[in-house]
Amino acid sequence: MNELIEYFVKNYPFLWGYMLDHLEIVGLATITAILIGVPIGIYLTTNKYLAGTILQLASVFMTIPSIALFGVMIPVLSVINQGVGFLPAFLALVLYSQLPIIRNTYTGIQNVDPQLRDAANGLGMTTLQRLWKVEIPNAMPLIMAGVRTATVLNIGIGAIAAFIGAGGLGVVIYQGIVRANTTMVLAGAISVAVVAILADFILKLIQKKLTPKGAN
Structure with missing residues (x-):
C-alpha cells in the first residue's frame, strides 16, 4: 500500500496527463454517440x-471483444494511414456506446404516458x-441512464485502447504489465x-437537473 501511495505522489503529473487524454x-466518443444514438432511438x-x-x-x-474490434480496424484504417492511435479507438468507443443509448432512448420515448401525448395533441402541439416539450423531458431519466452506462463502459474500454497507441490511463496499465510492475498496474x-x-x-447530477419534477 505504501508503494502505491508513493507511486501516486511521485507520478501525479504523468497520471494527470494520461487522465486528460483518457x-x-x-x-468525444460519448458525445458523438449521443448525437448519433438519440436521434436513432427517437x-x-x-x-x-x-x-x-x-x-x-x-x-x-457489444459481444465483440474490444481488442478484437481494435484488431479489425487496424488493417481497415491503415488504408488512410490511421490504423493505430486515436481514430480506431474513437470509432470503437462510438460503436460500443450505441446499444445503451439507442435502447434507452427508444424505451424511454415508448414508455411516455399516452395521456401526456393526448394532452399535448389537445393543446395543438406539432409532432x-x-x-421536444413532452416526450424527451419525460424520457430523460432513461436516456441519461443509457448515457451513464455508455460513459462508464467507454472509460473501461478506453483503457484497452492504449494497446493500439491511443494513449490514456491504459498506458500506465500496459507499461506495468510489460515491466511486471504490480504497483503501476x-x-x-x-x-x-x-x-x-x-x-x-x-452525469447523475446532470440527469437530476434535466429531469422535470414528477418525471420518473
Missing part, C-alpha cells in the same frame, strides 16, 4: 420493425413540439475506476 477520447419509435433489427445489430457490437486500474465513478456521479 477523458478527451472518451468524452426515429425507431416510429418504425418498430426496424427497431428490432437496429437493436440486434447494436447488440452484436416536433410534442417530442494497480495505479492505472484505480485511476480508471476513480474516473468512472466520478463521471457517473457527475
Whole structure:
C-alpha cells in the first residue's frame, strides 16, 4: 500500500496527463454517440420493425471483444494511414456506446404516458413540439441512464485502447504489465475506476437537473 501511495505522489503529473487524454477520447466518443444514438432511438419509435433489427445489430457490437474490434480496424484504417492511435479507438468507443443509448432512448420515448401525448395533441402541439416539450423531458431519466452506462463502459474500454497507441490511463496499465510492475498496474486500474465513478456521479447530477419534477 505504501508503494502505491508513493507511486501516486511521485507520478501525479504523468497520471494527470494520461487522465486528460483518457477523458478527451472518451468524452468525444460519448458525445458523438449521443448525437448519433438519440436521434436513432427517437426515429425507431416510429418504425418498430426496424427497431428490432437496429437493436440486434447494436447488440452484436457489444459481444465483440474490444481488442478484437481494435484488431479489425487496424488493417481497415491503415488504408488512410490511421490504423493505430486515436481514430480506431474513437470509432470503437462510438460503436460500443450505441446499444445503451439507442435502447434507452427508444424505451424511454415508448414508455411516455399516452395521456401526456393526448394532452399535448389537445393543446395543438406539432409532432416536433410534442417530442421536444413532452416526450424527451419525460424520457430523460432513461436516456441519461443509457448515457451513464455508455460513459462508464467507454472509460473501461478506453483503457484497452492504449494497446493500439491511443494513449490514456491504459498506458500506465500496459507499461506495468510489460515491466511486471504490480504497483503501476494497480495505479492505472484505480485511476480508471476513480474516473468512472466520478463521471457517473457527475452525469447523475446532470440527469437530476434535466429531469422535470414528477418525471420518473
